Amino acid sequence: GENVEQHPSTLSVQEGDSAVIKCTYSDSASNYFPWYKQELGKRPQLIIDIRSNVGEKKDQRIAVTLNKTAKHFSLHITETQPEDSAVYFCAAADSSYKLIFGSGTRLLVRP
Amino acid sequence: ETGVTQTPRHLVMGMTNKKSLKCEQHLGHNAMYWYKQSAKKPLELMFVYNFKEQTENNSVPSRFSPECPNSSHLFLHLHTLQPEDSALYLCASSQDLGAQYFGPGTRLTVT
Numbered sequence: 001g002e003n004v005e006q007h008p009s010t011l012s013v014q015e016g017d018s019a020v021i022k023c024t025y026s027d028s029a030s031n032y033f034p035w036y037k038q039e040l041g042k043r044p045q046l047i048i049d050i051r052s053n054v055g056e057k058k059d060q061r062i063a064v065t066l067n068k069t070a071k072h073f074s075l076h077i078t079e080t081q082p083e084d085s086a087v088y089f090c091a092a093a094d095s096s097y098k099l100i101f102g103s104g105t106r107l108l109v110r111p
Numbered sequence: 112e113t114g115v116t117q118t119p120r121h122l123v124m125g126m127t128n129k130k131s132l133k134c135e136q137h138l139g140h141n142a143m144y145w146y147k148q149s150a151k152k153p154l155e156l157m158f159v160y161n162f163k164e165q166t167e168n169n170s171v172p173s174r175f176s177p178e179c180p181n182s183s184h185l186f187l188h189l190h191t192l193q194p195e196d197s198a199l200y201l202c203a204s205s206q207d208l209g210a211q212y213f214g215p216g217t218r219l220t221v222t
Contacts, residue, residue: 032208044154097161
């Protein structure tokens with residue numbers, strides 16, 4: 001089955017700097033890759049997603065890149081702000097409705 | 112109410128109790144999911160219902176029993192749980208293989 005690995009587990013950046021979180025997946029049939037942000041005590045919220053027919057997608061300060069050959073995808077947050085502090089989860093899914101999540105990255109943006 | 116709702120938000124139960132968690136989605140989606148979130152495994156898929164039919168159960172112990180009476184409602188029936196079952200139980204829904212939207216979760220404590 002699918003296995004998703006996520007790095008780093010914790011990331012601390014200065015406000016205004018960029019943050020990058022990386023994930024790898026094992027199943028070449030996976031074709032959908034969402035990213036979720038979970039603030040303390042709240043539900044995971046979808047922030048961006050990408051499908052395997054696209055290499056890069058951007059939404060304001062957030063971008064995701066996908067390398068199907070290498071089976072890895074990354075989340076890029078530019079001009080970080082304190083409210084970006086949260087746990088971020090990557091995930092991968094194939095056609096079976098089964099979303100497999102990474103272990104999460106705790107991002108801390110220092111003011 | 113919009114989105115995905117879950118009740119109760121908090122539940123404390125003894126190991127011999129029987130209780131049920133409820134999830135309702137107001138998004139018109141056709142797939143619903145149960146996840147378990149704990150410190151050990153941040154987001155672990157338990158059950159998937161697609162068009163009211165269970166398509167994945169991920170080797171979940173039989174003390175957890177799902178029920179999906181229609182595409183808007185999902186239940187998780189609990190009986191003879193163990194202390195290690197204490198966790199946050201999240202419900203989610205999606206339209207086909209699209210983005211999954213999570214409910215606020217039920218914080219379960221088994222004493």
